[in-house]
Amino acid sequence: MINKGIASKEAARFMANVSAEDKNKALINISKAIRENTKRIIEENQKDIDNGKKKGLSKAILDRLLLDENRIEAMASAVEDVAGLQDPIGEVIEGFKTYNELKISKIRVPLGVVGIIYEARPNVTIDAAALCIKSGNSCILRGGSEAIHSNIVISDIIAQTAVGSGLPKGVVNFIDITDREVVDIMLKLNSYIDVLIPRGGSSLIKKVVENATVPVIETGVGNCHVFVDDSADLQKAIEIIVNAKTHRPGVCNAIETILIHKKVAELILPNLKKRLEEKNVELRGCSETVGLINCKQATEEDWSTEYLDLILAVKIVENLDEALEHIYKYGTKHSESIITENYTNSQRFLKEVDAAAVYVNASTRFTDGGEFGFGAEIGISTQKLHARGPMGLKELTSYKYLIYGDGQIRK
Incomplete structure (x- = not known):
């Protein structure tokens, strides 16, 4: 050595x-x-x-x-x-x-x-x-x-x-x-x-x-989230979530939790569940999610777990405030995304989420040196000194x- x-x-x-x-x-x-x-x-x-x-x-x-x-x-x-x-x-x-x-x-x-x-x-x-x-x-x-x-x-x-x-x-x-x-x-x-x-x-x-x-x-450990806002284009949201979870589930920029505004939960969850199950994704939901679709009950540990596997936690939230609070508590400052057609909400999400990469209406799978035009990457830094991101x-x-x-x- x-x-x-x-x-x-x-x-x-x-x-x-x-x-x-x-x-x-x-x-x-x-x-x-x-x-x-x-x-x-x-x-x-x-x-x-x-x-x-x-x-x-x-x-x-x-x-x-x-x-x-x-x-x-x-x-x-x-x-x-x-x-x-x-x-x-x-x-x-x-x-x-x-x-x-x-x-x-x-x-x-x-x-x-x-x-x-x-x-x-x-x-x-x-x-x-x-x-x-x-x-x-x-x-x-x-x-x-x-x-x-x-x-x-x-x-x-x-x-x-x-x-x-x-x-x-x-x-x-x-x-x-x-x-x-x-x-x-x-x-x-x-x-x-x-x-x-x-x-x-x-x-x-x-x-x-x-x-x-x-x-x-x-x-970075990548406990990454997608938040589906009440103004979201739901079909766009489904495509982004499926990509962010299943494209390469074993990498750090894959999502591990989705947060869904309560106003659109009943509208999106059945179709989202069908698409994810076609990809063999196991869902673990909060009590409200379990009340809407048939899935495993999530535990406190699920919110902080980087699965690196075909497992996805689902939580229904009251509003953007609760989504931001959840990400603040459980996120690892890697990659976070909001799906929304509301400009004010998108700008608030970009400003308030503390992560190396923050997205609006896009998959977290793009947090990558090659995708950012760097040729390759040595890693995704989640700290703030010297380097951050790809x-x-x-x-x-x-x-x-x-x-x-x-x-x-x-x-």
Whole structure:
């Protein structure tokens, strides 16, 4: 582990001065290598899928694990997209002159060594590596044991191709040891890691935030909501809810609770229930919901649960005030959406909801670096310091000041 830290630190020093052209060349080569090794990646991924089935992992988690030709092509395309983005390093954020004629510029610089700890999503390996390379960082990746075979092959392809393209050895390091004690070491590797980004479930994020001495950017547990206002277009609401829950139920921007204004509950619930049950979604409703449709009674725990599965909690609320209060109490500051045709209510929702992404009449599934035009993402930050929302290239940078003088001394 220490050796990987040393190699990453040395690589970060080199990467800070690599030209945009050379970084882009490496990324394009990585994209080609991913495509050329599609069969090999699928073979290794199948081992993870088989092991996951033996362990009894849910369908949603297995879906997160799965890599097929289409998903591998999407991964390769994402790397190309990152290569096509403007290089943030060296960008002048602002410039000014002081009272004594000092000329000061504030410019973007890499963070250094970025440590990413994540779970059962092998695509994170390629997204994280590509973004770190483009932003002039090196990275240490530690994926979950569920995706170990997939991650090893993908990281090997990336690392070998990067070095073959002229980047330093150690620019991408993957920890292939599944022992959880490795995570404990990473959390305190201040001498070699500049920032840690945990990406996964609540237990992983809590462990990292509470135990790390390395600075942490907290990414999001997604207890996301859709509120159906009394002025909502109900057909639009149904389509958005079905998409937000069932498109990829095992990801953090999928909704876990819907809040429905009491004036439209009786109108929307029967059709909504039918559409969701066609997608095998289990509904858990408040007492008023249970009185309108046949579903399981929700418990207090349901309102705060990130299911990451085909389960959806339903609560009927008196008005927008109660919806806002519920989101304030149970939301995780990730993504929230209102379905409404009332401009005043939409603006109030946008203003009062404290989340990284707040939507009007759209699915929360768009909270994603690729969908936001960032090429890919390193994670969705739900904190407020340094970065918030989908973290792209600029969120993987810091800045420094360049000061030009002509003999000035302070008196």
